[in-house]
Amino acid sequence: MSFxxxxxxxxxxxIWYFLLAVLVILMMAPIGWMISxxxxxxxxxxxxxxxxxxxxxxxENFELALDRYPIGRWMLNSVxxxxxxxxxxxxxDALAGYAFARMTFAGxxxxxxxxxxxxxIPIQITVIPLFLVFSxxxxxxxxxxLILPVGANVTGVFLMRQFFLGIPGELEDAARVDGATxxxxxxxxxxxxxxxxxxxxxxxxxxxxxxxxxxxxxATRTDEVRTLPVGMAQFLSLRPGMAQNTQALGxxxxxxxxxxxxxxxVFIFLQRNFIEGISQTGLKG
Amino acid sequence: xxxxxxxxxxxxxxxAPPRRQFxxxxxxxxxxxxxxxxxxxxxPSIAGLGIAFTNWSAIGTPEWIGWRNFEVFGRDxxxxxxxxxxxxxxxxxxxxxxxxxxxxxxxxxxxRRGRDIGRVAVFVPYVVMSTVVGVxxxxxxxxxxxxxxxxxxREIPWLVSQDVALYGxxxxxxxxxxxxxxxxxxxxxxxxxxxxxxxxxxxxxxAWSQFTRVTLPLLAPTTFxxxxxTIINSFQVFDLVFxxxxxxxxxxxxxxxxYVYTVGFQTxxxxxASAVAVVLFIILIGLALIQTRLYRRGYSGVEA
Numbered sequence: 001m002s003f004x005x006x007x008x009x010x011x012x013x014x015i016w017y018f019l020l021a022v023l024v025i026l027m028m029a030p031i032g033w034m035i036s037x038x039x040x041x042x043x044x045x046x047x048x049x050x051x052x053x054x055x056x057x058x059x060e061n062f063e064l065a066l067d068r069y070p071i072g073r074w075m076l077n078s079v080x081x082x083x084x085x086x087x088x089x090x091x092x093d094a095l096a097g098y099a100f101a102r103m104t105f106a107g108x109x110x111x112x113x114x115x116x117x118x119x120x121i122p123i124q125i126t127v128i129p130l131f132l133v134f135s136x137x138x139x140x141x142x143x144x145x146l147i148l149p150v151g152a153n154v155t156g157v158f159l160m161r162q163f164f165l166g167i168p169g170e171l172e173d174a175a176r177v178d179g180a181t182x183x184x185x186x187x188x189x190x191x192x193x194x195x196x197x198x199x200x201x202x203x204x205x206x207x208x209x210x211x212x213x214x215x216x217x218x219a220t221r222t223d224e225v226r227t228l229p230v231g232m233a234q235f236l237s238l239r240p241g242m243a244q245n246t247q248a249l250g251x252x253x254x255x256x257x258x259x260x261x262x263x264x265x266v267f268i269f270l271q272r273n274f275i276e277g278i279s280q281t282g283l284k285g
Numbered sequence: 286x287x288x289x290x291x292x293x294x295x296x297x298x299x300x301a302p303p304r305r306q307f308x309x310x311x312x313x314x315x316x317x318x319x320x321x322x323x324x325x326x327x328x329p330s331i332a333g334l335g336i337a338f339t340n341w342s343a344i345g346t347p348e349w350i351g352w353r354n355f356e357v358f359g360r361d362x363x364x365x366x367x368x369x370x371x372x373x374x375x376x377x378x379x380x381x382x383x384x385x386x387x388x389x390x391x392x393x394x395x396x397r398r399g400r401d402i403g404r405v406a407v408f409v410p411y412v413v414m415s416t417v418v419g420v421x422x423x424x425x426x427x428x429x430x431x432x433x434x435x436x437x438x439r440e441i442p443w444l445v446s447q448d449v450a451l452y453g454x455x456x457x458x459x460x461x462x463x464x465x466x467x468x469x470x471x472x473x474x475x476x477x478x479x480x481x482x483x484x485x486x487x488x489x490x491x492a493w494s495q496f497t498r499v500t501l502p503l504l505a506p507t508t509f510x511x512x513x514x515t516i517i518n519s520f521q522v523f524d525l526v527f528x529x530x531x532x533x534x535x536x537x538x539x540x541x542x543x544y545v546y547t548v549g550f551q552t553x554x555x556x557x558a559s560a561v562a563v564v565l566f567i568i569l570i571g572l573a574l575i576q577t578r579l580y581r582r583g584y585s586g587v588e589a
Contacts, residue, residue, distance in 0.1 A: 020400075029424055
């Protein structure tokens with residue numbers, strides 16, 4: 001066996017597994033530590049000794065976190081808002097994206113240009129007037145305030161248009177010859193073809209809405225409406241050096257686990273759709 | 286004298302349908318979206334640009350004050366700190382996110398066992414919501430009990446010292462977002478035909494020159510997109526700052542968006558906050574224009 005054979009067969013895989021292990025450990029360590037800490041009693045937490053596996057397992061941090069903070073309510077609000085916003089957005093974007101891709105009408109290009117150019121205006125410019133509008137309507141601190149603005153997102157329209165530009169026109173032509181109306185063609189011919197694009201837009205919209213922070217922070221005041229990211233920010237009152245509560249660390253790690261695990265589990269199941277959706281858009285919000 | 290236009294023959298294609306009805310259908314398709322777009326994005330954005338030129342606040346009636354908000358920047362140390370911190374943050378975070386994102390993507394693009402575990406591990410932090418990342422890293426960076434210091438064997442006052450607080454936030458940001466860039470780079474790598482590597486190998490190119498001669502040039506469009514997105518996101522850094530330091534200690538981690546939030550929604554000085562946001566807007570547009578120009582030039586250079 002020559003040296004290059006040995007290198008190919010043994011050395012390269014060895015290096016690969018070593019680097020892979022280092023990468024996985026470094027990236028997962030914070031999450032592992034979060035889970036481990038959340039299961040420890042306070043005496044084990046406040047120490048510089050590192051124990052990755054708790055000596056005694058306890059759920060008291062979770063009980064305390066759920067007892068002190070309406071985490072369930074925040075989560076419910078997040079689910080309601082994200083689902084409603086996703087449904088509305090997918091519907092609006094599939095309609096508009098189709099028209100921009102497959103129909104000719106006066107003002108089409110200029111309209112589309114104006115829509116896409118909004119991507120460059122940071123939402124902080126938009127948020128102040130938006131807040132004033134919702135205040136005027138007396139709709140701040142309602143689900144409406146959190147759901148409706150998502151429908152105006154630009155990425156989804158852009159994505160849907162890209163997708164519809166790429167599908168062949170024969171099926172639509174056939175349906176048109178049969179005398180089907182535009183809306184009928186859209187619903188029964190085009191939409192069934194658009195499953196991958198609809199899924200991508202749905203995933204992206206859901207994820208952005210679920211994680212959205214700035215606007216919900218500004219638009220909500222009470223726990224009845226507050227979403228999970230905004231609620232989680234309340235744990236900042238437990239910041240080290242600020243709160244003298246020795247149980248703070250276990251408590252906030254328990255809260256973090258409760259908020260972080262559902263999306264992580266969903267991600268691991270939907271991994272492929274997820275990554276496809278993101279690499280197709282390359283855009284957030 | 287003006288007879289010509291009347292007698293000029295009408296082109297056939299226009300003349301063909303004599304009195305076709307105006308087609309409303311496309312407008313009905315875009316109308317629902319357009320209502321949302323105008324009400325919640327376009328309208329407020331234009332209004333926001335306008336409010337920047339007023340002294341609108343919680344008290345009193347707003348007046349048009351021209352550029353006065355922008356003149357105040359010159360003697361507002363908090364604004365200057367915010368601008369400087371945002372630029373420093375971007376200048377450090379963006380190269381890290383690009384280089385690491387590309388390195389991880391190249392590494393995990395190899396057809397070897399276990400690469401999916403690697404991809405999931407790198408991407409998972411991105412799925413965690415920003416405020417949870419903030420709470421988590423606040424503890425990881427704790428001076429006494431934080432994992433980072435314990436392993437480093439040091440007592441770095443990460444988030445409580447003016448000198449290092451921003452670096453603590455940078456560390457958390459890189460961990461959180463690097464997987465997103467990796468996924469974009471992985472998608473770009475899929476589009477490079479395998480034959481090119483084959484050809485390079487036959488020509489005797491080693492792994493490194495394959496990377497610099499084949500991967501990097503062909504990945505240029507992806508890199509351009511990722512760079513643009515990373516810069517835009519970095520300039521708008523807010524969530525982690527809000528949770529981890531709220532801009533402190535002092536103004537050492539105050540960023541532009543954090544300042545917009547403080548001035549706009551705590552002090553309720555809407556006019557001045559909008560002006561700060563407009564500065565951000567101008568920076569973003571400027572960067573996008575510069576980058577597009579550089580990219581075009583580089584691209585035509587390659588083709589020529």
